[in-house]
Amino acid sequence: MNGDTAWAIYETRLRRVSAYIHDHLDEELDMGRLAEIACMSSYHWHRIYRAIHGETAAMTVKRLRLHRAAGEIVRGDLAIGDIAKRSGYPNLQSFNRIFKTAYGMPPARYRKEGSHSLFNAVPLEKATDMFDIAVKTVSPMTLTGVPHRGSYMLISKAFETLFGTLHARGLAGPDMRMIGVYFDDPDIVPADNLRSIACVTGVVMPMEGEPLQRQPIAGGEYAVLRHKGPYADMHRAYRWLYAEWLPASGRQIGDGAMFEEYLNSPRDTPPTELLTDIYLPLA
CATH class of the missing domain: 1.10.10.60 (Homeodomain-like)
Known part of the structure; x- marks a missing residue:
């Protein structure tokens, strides 16, 4: 062997x-x-x-x-x-x-009093001082990922499969960025039917290679909110983006999917120190 x-x-x-x-x-x-x-x-x-x-x-x-x-x-x-x-x-x-x-x-x-409470009824003029948000231009990307169906809180299952597969096949690299792409609104779609994909950048692989698959990310402008704290708190950040920031910004949502980039790892980072960039596509 x-x-x-x-x-x-x-x-x-x-x-x-x-x-x-x-x-x-x-x-x-x-x-x-x-x-x-x-x-x-x-x-x-x-x-x-x-x-x-x-x-x-x-x-x-x-x-x-x-x-x-x-x-x-x-x-x-x-x-x-x-x-x-x-x-x-x-x-x-x-x-x-x-x-x-x-x-x-x-x-x-x-x-x-968790970090999710920071987003409760915060006026925009104050929130812009409290929260790190910016409009950025993103180049088109092709990611490698493992699809997940079910609660977004359980996408870690797909990430475990993704990293285990990449390491076993010798495809993992030190410069990979960890990204989750989310296709459905959890306030509308039942948790069991939510679609997402756990992804990384920088992997060269053939199109065939289950459980791995390609996931394109559209280029263009995105509102990027940096969230610090546990992943469980981020739904409040999403609501703030849609209910407070978006109407006041005068911008419209683009056609692309939202995605999150995880800037450090829950394996070696305390939950309170986790950093996540939330990307909202803009028209």
Whole structure:
């Protein structure tokens, strides 16, 4: 077996592991069971997973559960205790402690005072001083991505598949930019039917190569809002763009899809320090 064949086998097996993790976050995820899904010994598969994904499987599970919990805290009225239990924590105290370490404040306070609250009823003249927004000209791009169907909060599943595939095929590079393209309005389209694609720039690949596919980005002018904070907070930034900035700007929306560029990685960046540029196409 040559090196390329071996990595192709690892890619398929670890893709199964990544899909299983995302689809079973509500369950107790036994590391031995994940090794069985990968069809490798526990001794080896942990090392291969970390080499490809840049973190252990246990770290992935913890990060994804907290990410989902943050979204549920911001967007719903589910009790914090129920969210803690759903996230796999034995009691509310331990969940509060872990959440505060990651997000900078306890979950109950985060529900009221997280960075999403900055966008509540902020007058445009004040918001332009508070928020980093500019109109930029973007050149046409052709991205490489993995499609996702479902809640935008769960697009991380497609990104895990994307990066695992690129690393296994030797296509990953240090200068790749991480971009998510979003095609539907989550306030109108049911969560299960939302369409998006997790992408990177700078990959040279043939057109055939599942699960990878090409995604063009139209060139032109975009309003670009830089958001600092957890991904769960960004829906308020979108609403501010549409309800406050766009009418006051005198501009009209273009035909292209909105996209987000992630300027740092949730694998090694605290949620409160995540930087995301939100691109709104303009006519």
